[in-house]
Amino acid sequence: QVQLQESGPGLVKPSETLSLTCTVSGGSINSDxxxxxxxxxxxxxxWIGYIYYSGSTNYNPSLKSRVTISVxxxxxxxxxxxxxxxxxxxxxxxxxxxxDYEFDFWGQGTLVTVSS
Amino acid sequence: xxxxxxxxxxLSVTPGQPASISCKSSQSLLHSVGKTYLYWYLQKxxxxxxxxxxEVSNRFSGVPDRFSGSGSGTDFTLxxxxxxxxxxxxxxxMQSIHLPLTFGGGTKVEI
Numbered sequence: 723q724v725q726l727q728e729s730g731p732g733l734v735k736p737s738e739t740l741s742l743t744c745t746v747s748g749g750s751i752n753s754d755x756x757x758x759x760x761x762x763x764x765x766x767x768x769w770i771g772y773i774y775y776s777g778s779t780n781y782n783p784s785l786k787s788r789v790t791i792s793v794x795x796x797x798x799x800x801x802x803x804x805x806x807x808x809x810x811x812x813x814x815x816x817x818x819x820x821x822d823y824e825f826d827f828w829g830q831g832t833l834v835t836v837s838s
Numbered sequence: 839x840x841x842x843x844x845x846x847x848x849l850s851v852t853p854g855q856p857a858s859i860s861c862k863s864s865q866s867l868l869h870s871v872g873k874t875y876l877y878w879y880l881q882k883x884x885x886x887x888x889x890x891x892x893e894v895s896n897r898f899s900g901v902p903d904r905f906s907g908s909g910s911g912t913d914f915t916l917x918x919x920x921x922x923x924x925x926x927x928x929x930x931x932m933q934s935i936h937l938p939l940t941f942g943g944g945t946k947v948e949i
Contacts, residue, residue, distance in 0.1 A: 767887065767930060769939040782938040816886055823934040824877045826898065828886035 724749040726817050726829035734811075734836050740804040744817030744829060751775050751798045755820035758791060758802045760813040761831070768813075772820050773800055807836045840865050840933050844942035851949060857918040859945045861931035866911045868935075875935040878907055878916045881944075882927040890929075891916065923949055 730742035744756070757772035771781035773791040781789045785804070793800040804811060814833050818825040841864040851857045867876045878891040889898040891907040894914060904919040918925055926949055931942040 766943050767932075767941040769941070780937055784938070818886075822892075823873075823875050824889055824892045824932075825879075825887070826889050828888070831886050 724827045728829045728832040742802045756800045757820045759816045762813045842942035848946040851921045859916045861914045863912045877932045879930045
């Protein structure tokens with residue numbers, strides 16, 4: 723069964739760029755769509771964007787100007803970069819597989835705190 | 839954006855009793871191909887969300903049959919026939935017919 727694992731710094735300074743990687747195991751990244759979702763502490767879920775293995779992307783307009791999602795098929799990984807972060811970007815960031823039209827497999831999530 | 843509105847915000851249930859959660863979308867989730875892109879997730883404490891129901895009423899692999907989904911168009915319901923202790927957490931509905939993908943605000947179920 724597909725497993726996903728997020729990795730990256732847990733603390734980012736304001737105005738800097740948040741960078742996370744999701745490693746996919748138990749299956750190939752060369753199919754389906756791969757997505758990032760975030761959840762501020764104590765709040766609900768916000769879709770950030772997705773990428774197809776070919777590299778085509780789609781982002782939430784609310785974050786589009788600051789988000790880049792990329793894929794490295796040779797490493798079975800995809801990545802998230804979010805620029806010019808503020809305290810409002812503090813959240814648990816999840817990676818997930820978007821199969822057909824639903825998120826069927828999720829990573830455990832990683833908390834990223836934006837603070838100086 | 840499609841707004842997903844869940845009610846109630848929270849629910850306190852006695853084990854063995856039924857529970858029901860409503861989700862309303864600001865636009866129809868019925869696609870021209872005949873599918874309705876409405877999903878239900880459960881986020882147990884300290885865990886990522888897990889898929890329960892896809893396309894309104896189909897249980898995902900391994901989901902107990904006490905969970906059922908129904909509805910059409912813009913009005914949907916998740917029902918738990920007999921709540922068990924392991925069902926506690928926050929339930930979210932989600933739509934994927936239109937970008938951006940959006941979630942409801944969540945319904946917290948407590949025992």
